[in-house]
Amino acid sequence: MFGKRRAIKKDMDRELLLNIKKMKHEWETLNTIIEQSIEPSEDGLKDLAVVKAKYFYLLREARYRGINALS
Template sequence: MFGKQKKLKKEMDQELLVRIRKMKYEWESLDTIIEQSIEPSEEGLNDLALVKAKYFYLLREARYRGINALS
């Protein structure tokens, strides 16, 4: 029974790491677009703030789980 729980935890941790990398890529992409824009739209700025908040939330979850997400 404990082996199954460890395997499930490991799978969830890997999924969390994948999501963190995806959010970081999205954040960097949107940030680049916003920086290159002459007059960024309000919607673009809101999307950037939302992706940034999601990214930091996932990082906090990784810290809570005791996994290193930045490597």
């Protein structure tokens, strides 16, 4: 019973790390586009804020769970 829970937790932790990496890449990409724009659109700035918020939420969740990318 406990082995199954650990396996599920391990899978969820792995998925969380993948999502963090994905959000970081998306945030960096959008940030680069916005920085290179002469006049960034309002929608682009909103998208950047949403992706940034999601990224920091995932980081907080990882910290709460005690997940380290090196482990």
